[in-house]
Amino acid sequence: MQASDRPTGYINELTFTDRFHRELSPAWLNYVAMLNGIPSRDFRQPFTYLDLGCGFAQSTIVNAAAFPNAEFHACDFNPAHIEAAREHAARMGVGNVVFHATRFDELLEQDLPAFDFILMHGIYSWVDAAVRDTLQRIVARHLRDGGLVYLSYNCLPGWSVEAPLRKLMLEISQATPGDMVARVQGALRTTRHIGNPSFRYFRDNPVAVEAVEAFSKDPVNYLAHEFFNGTWKVHYSVDVADDMANAGLRYVGSATLADNHPMLVMDRQAVESIAALPNQRLRHLAEDFAVNRRFRRDVFMRGTRSESGRAPGDAVRILDDAVIGQVPGHDRLGSRVTIPRGALSFHPDFIDDLRALLAQGPLRIGDLIARLGPSSHNPMEIRQNLLFLVASGALMPFALTGGEGRAA
Ligand SMILES: C[S@@+](CC[C@H](N)C(=O)[O-])C[C@H]1O[C@@H](n2cnc3c(N)ncnc32)[C@H](O)[C@@H]1O
Structure with missing residues (x-):
């Protein structure tokens, strides 16, 4: 049997649902990196983006429209998905997506650019070991140094009953x-x-x-x-991190934004028990047990883009560069927001001031602090409030894409 004849076990007779996933935005992934000490990408410069197993590619097409100076690639072996995606992009006048109606093992061998972002949403738990190996090789071969990988999957222990x-x-x-x-x-x-x-x-x-x-x-x-795929596997997060380490990547953080803030997802006792564990690998695994996690949206990075912690204040300077805002038409910014552990309340005056500032458009966290801060608040508290509002979904990460503060 030739490689191209090998059945993958994945069902092909039905198309998938056509959905937008906000976590696949380059601005969102850049924010995850910044939360975890990696300086912002400059979105005024062109970049490259690959969506593996894109389905109808709705997220990729929307992101391509938002970042017209970037080059997007989207791959799926179901021809009905790619045909519909091509038509969708043409209807929207989006010309910066290259579609690949092909299998991952065929894509691996193609002449592709080095990618700044590689995404696999809803793939890793639904393909067999050989395909997962191919995905690792695509990442190892085609991700640029400093590039980010987004990888979502079903995980244990949350799936242990079902x-x-x-x-x-x-x-x-x-x-x-x-x-x-x-x-x-x-x-x-x-x-x-x-x-x-x-x-x-x-x-x-x-x-x-x-x-x-x-x-x-x-x-x-x-x-x-x-x-109902023949292939379906739930993973432990540390094993997925090992797979990515084999491809030369390290774990950065989670695109489920609240998961980057332990206090929002588990109680103090759990935070302290995890902190007392002897190494980072165990702490990573134990978090999944603390919240009985069943789905992860992991972000990994290759290589050497500079990190915080090298000089005092680096992490704060990086965070203050993050651009956040409200989604137009979705006024979710109230004084009480929902987080995984319940709800958080903010002072109504703070929310009113914030809403007024963001009505003009997204702003850097540093600029928001400077404009909200002069009165009684302290900058650390404001920064944390802003990060928690983003984690709750009341505010969103944005990217400055051009002159005059144009944001995506
Ligand atoms: C669960 S769907 C996820 C689709 C999309 N990422 C989303 O989340 O909306 C998995 C997708 O991967 C594609 N796929 C599965 N195995 C593949 C392979 N070996 N090569 C290329 N595409 C594959 C399927 O056709 C399907 O569209």
Whole structure:
């Protein structure tokens, strides 16, 4: 069998859902890097971006429109995805995306530019070991020094209850006659039926019963790609970090922004227990247990872009360069915001002043502090409040892309 004939196990007979993912924005990933001590990229300079397994590429097309001086590449082996994505980009007048209707192992061999960003959203848990190996080789070969990789995946321990449920549904679907839609629907029907309390697994794990009910409300094509691939694997974060280390990368932070602020996701006792563990690898793994995490959006970096901690105040200077703002038309900036552990409240005067400043457009954190600070507040407190507002989703990371503070 030739390499190009090798079945990948991934389903191809149904298209995926067409969704926008804000975490795939270069501005968002740059912000993750800055939160973790890496100086900002200069978005006035051209850059390159590769979306692996792009589906309908909605996120890539929107980002390409926002960064017209950058070169975007989007790859997917489902021709229906790429055909629709090409049409979408043409309709939007977006000309800076190169589409590759090809498999990852074929892409690996192509003559590609060095990339500043490589993204894999919803890929790593849904392909087999050989494909994951190919993805590592693409990253090793095609990511530029200082470039960022975004890699999302299902992780343990959060999936430990439901992983057996997926196995049961998959096996039932394989014994169900009909096309993919019929098999998925049949598997759900049967699983709901047998998910009654007489099965000890369901009795002992009420979460699994709730999960089956929730799946029943999802679109069939989403479920098919999510659970009914022959290949599906939940990972431990440290093993994924090892995979990326093999490709020459190190972990930077999380594109689930709140996860970069332990106090927003776990209680003080958990923070202290984790801090007392003997090494960074263990602390990384233990965080997933502290929050029973089931999905990660990891950001990795190759190489030598300078880091903070080299001189006192570097980390703060880097953070003050981050550009944040409100999404026009989405006024979510209230004095109370939701975070994973509950809610945070801010002084209404602070929020009013902030809202007035950001009504003009996104601003650097340093400039916001200077303009909010003169009265009674202290800069450290304001900076932390701003970071927490971004982590909650009330504010967003932006990038300055040109003269006169044009932002994306
Ligand atoms: C779960 S979907 C995620 C799509 C998109 N990234 C998103 O999150 O909306 C996985 C995508 O990877 C593509 N894919 C899977 N295996 C592939 C391979 N070996 N080569 C190229 N594309 C692949 C599928 O066609 C599918 O569009």
